[in-house]
Amino acid sequence: MNLFLILSPFFLTHFPEKCDIAAIKYKRKYGTSIILIIHDMTILAEVVDRLAIMYAGKIIEVDDVISIFKDPLHPYT
Numbered sequence: 001m002n003l004f005l006i007l008s009p010f011f012l013t014h015f016p017e018k019c020d021i022a023a024i025k026y027k028r029k030y031g032t033s034i035i036l037i038i039h040d041m042t043i044l045a046e047v048v049d050r051l052a053i054m055y056a057g058k059i060i061e062v063d064d065v066i067s068i069f070k071d072p073l074h075p076y077t
Contacts, residue, residue, distance in 0.1 A: 023047045045069065053077045 023034050024047060036044060044051060044065070051068050053061040055076040061068065068077060 041069075 023036070026032065027034055027047075034048065036047065038044065048065060050062065050064050052059050053068070053072075053074065053076065055074065060074045061072070061077055063073075
């Protein structure tokens, strides 16, 4: 399994469209998993299939993107 980690809040908040395109191309080309560590849910909605929401250092919710946006289980989400 391949893994692509993106941890760059500045890049993601100032150039989100470039991140979207790069992550999607990389994901498709290499069939890899991507971990994005960011706070902007709109970017995540465009790029990922599943989300894990963290609060106070703990994962509080894991589900597919549509379910999390339609019916979040935690107030932080």
